[in-house]
């Protein structure tokens with residue numbers, strides 16, 4: 001499986017590439033089946049893209065928005081992954097509420113994973129999965145030393161306990177479900193990600209490397225995360 005590295009020149013270039021990739025995936029999906037099914041990353045990194053999307057005119061009722069993971073915190077808590085996307089983007093555009101499929105992580109990891117699995121059971125594969133990269137190589141809420149759900153019969157969702165990054169309880173899509181996407185774009189940046197990027201490039205079995213769609217993955221990073229001139 002191919003891992004394609006895209007090293008942005010600067011912040012403006014990073015954002016332009018992230019936006020162009022997303023809109024290319026949208027165009028492909030709308031031409032093929034009239035809807036764009038996108039699965040979002042949490043954490044701090046994708047906020048720039050979400051703000052840019054909010055300022056871009058799209059046919060929002062044709063977008064279906066899902067989440068790759070969520071932190072088990074009360075609804076509206078600012079540390080929830082959905083809070084970032086809502087505040088930066090989804091509340092600012094006329095997307096129907098029914099098209100935004102949040103993970104009910106406030107139910108706790110186990111119940112939240114079960115409920116979201118039922119919602120996903122009736123949903124087609126994603127056109128685009130956006131993912132982040134943690135400093136320890138985690139992606140979504142798939143952490144080193146935990147079950148990543150890579151087996152062919154792995155469930156769509158995983159209840160995560162004892163996550164090393166707070167909060168300890170989370171709900172995550174499995175690597176198997178994320179890998180069914182047509183396109184996967186990792187978004188990362190900053191020197192803090194350099195060790196994870198080096199490990200990944202060196203062939204280490206970090207969680208991010210467990211996402212293996214048939215078409216390969218694209219990784220958009222900046223120079224400081226890459227660690228050398230590309």
Ligand SMILES: O=C1O[C@H](COP(=O)(O)O)[C@@H](O)[C@H](O)[C@H]1O
Pocket residue numbers: 041042043044045046069070071081131132133134135138139140141165
């Ligand atoms: O906790 C999480 O962290 C990762 C990475 O976030 P970043 O802020 O370092 O980019 C994120 O992708 C994941 O969705 C989130 O739950």
